[in-house]
Amino acid sequence: QVQLVQSGAEVMKPGASVKVSCKASGYVFMNYGFTWVRQAPGQGLEWMGWISAYNGQTNYARELQGRVTMTTDTSTSTAYMELMSLTSDDTAVYFCARDPGGATPDYWGQGTLVTVSS
Amino acid sequence: DIQMTQSPSSLSASVGDRVTITCRASQTIGNYLAWYQQKPGKVPSLVMFAVSTLQPGVPSRFSGSGSGTDFTLTISSLQPEDVATYYCQKHNSAPFTFGPGTKVDIK
Numbered sequence: 001q002v003q004l005v006q007s008g009a010e011v012m013k014p015g016a017s018v019k020v021s022c023k024a025s026g027y028v029f030m031n032y033g034f035t036w037v038r039q040a041p042g043q044g045l046e047w048m049g050w051i052s053a054y055n056g057q058t059n060y061a062r063e064l065q066g067r068v069t070m071t072t073d074t075s076t077s078t079a080y081m082e083l084m085s086l087t088s089d090d091t092a093v094y095f096c097a098r099d100p101g102g103a104t105p106d107y108w109g110q111g112t113l114v115t116v117s118s
Numbered sequence: 119d120i121q122m123t124q125s126p127s128s129l130s131a132s133v134g135d136r137v138t139i140t141c142r143a144s145q146t147i148g149n150y151l152a153w154y155q156q157k158p159g160k161v162p163s164l165v166m167f168a169v170s171t172l173q174p175g176v177p178s179r180f181s182g183s184g185s186g187t188d189f190t191l192t193i194s195s196l197q198p199e200d201v202a203t204y205y206c207q208k209h210n211s212a213p214f215t216f217g218p219g220t221k222v223d224i225k
Contacts, residue, residue: 103209
């Protein structure tokens with residue numbers, strides 16, 4: 001069965017960077033992309049961007065351009081999302097999700113809480 | 119960028135009631151509209167895409183309609199397990215923006 005298992009919760013200082021991993025199993029990794037979505041406490045869903053696991057092509061949300069980097073490692077079937085120059089506004093649960101190609105992710109990771117606090 | 123709005127922001131209905139949620143795009147998005155369900159404390163899950171194509175396993179009491187800029191999600195007979203926040207999302211082109219969500223409760 002399809003599974004996406006994310007790395008554990010992180011507490012970061014303002015200005016630092018965080019890298020969240022998402023290990024996939026149960027399907028052919030390169031046949032799908034990954035969407036990353038975040039959710040601030042008590043807030044709605046925010047689309048962060050997308051990466052193709054086939055060729056590494058990316059598409060980032062305009063507001064995060066320059067601060068976010070999404071990558072994949074086909075040897076370990078793992079996707080990564082790195083966010084730099086963190087502020088308290090980046091405190092959120094970060095989700096990875098498998099994207100079949102229509103920008104409608106069908107399987108989601110369990111979420112990773114990133115807390116930015118001095 | 120295209121903005122997505124939803125109404126109402128929350129609603130409370132009785133078990134068995136018909137529930138309708140509206141999603142509006144600031145510009146036309148054709149038929150590229152998806153709905154997600156997020157139960158309290160849980161991960162979001164895809165309910166339907168392309169306006170009305172249900173994900174496997176989603177009960178048939180869920181349906182979608184609309185095109186262009188105005189869309190609806192309907193639950194024909196609300197069940198206790200439908201308590202959740204529902205988000206619409208445009209999926210025609212990036213950015214794949216979500217709506218602000220509609221919280222559905224049981225009265």
